[in-house]
Amino acid sequence: MIYLQLFLAFLRIGAFSFGGGYAAMPLIQEEVVNHYHWISMADFTDLVTISQMTPGPIAINAATFIGLQMAGPLGAVAATLGDVLPSCVVVTIIAIIYTKYRKLSLLQGVLKTLRPAVVALIFTAGLLILLPAIGLPSTLDVRMCAWFLIALVMLRKLHWDPILVMVLTGVMELSAQLLM
Structure with a gap:
């Protein structure tokens, strides 16, 4: 039963995640924190952080992580397939339609x-x-x-490398904790 729940939860996320991984985050939170209570909000925040530290789309990383946590390797496969399947189908259909009707004003209006x-x-x-x-x-x-x-200024105003900003803020926090 858990495999089906994981598949269907991430199928819904994958089907309605227009705009990429960040746009999927409220949907992921709704399913895994609010609806199924598989993880807490604190764990969700950690999940987002972990997902950003690994390569790949956040929704796929989240699906794999939660599936593994809830039901082991088969759960990871079920959740990941549920997340990826709608995108594969929708992108294929959209590519066909867009290629054929890309200049149509109705399509441009929808986009x-x-x-x-x-x-x-x-x-x-x-x-x-x-917020958390x-x-x-x-x-x-x-x-x-x-x-x-500080990180915002380093990234937006000074145009520093994001990895350097992450390392520096981590070092600053570690230093602050050691001094206390």
Whole structure:
């Protein structure tokens, strides 16, 4: 039964994850944290962090991780197949339709309409990661807010390499913990 639940949960995620991995995060949270209660919100935040540390799309990494945790290797396969199957079918159909009708104004209108919804999903995903990382909604962690702002400046204003920013903020937090 768990294999079918994993497959169907990630089939729903894969079928409605327009906009890529970040847009899928609210859907993943809804299924695995809120609906099935397979993992806690804290574990979900850790999952997102772990998924970003490994190569590959976040939804596939999440499906594999949760499937493995819930039902071992077969669970990982069931969840991952559930996540990938809709994309394979939909992308194949869209490629055929888009190639044939790409200049049609109706199709361009549909794509234009989907863009704001995709941006909203990505923004929601960003908030899902940001708020627990800085201690909200429970208690605001000033140091985590500082690391966030420092990393933001390094990335956006100074254009530093993201890996360097991750290493530096990790070293700064480790130093802060050792000094306390």
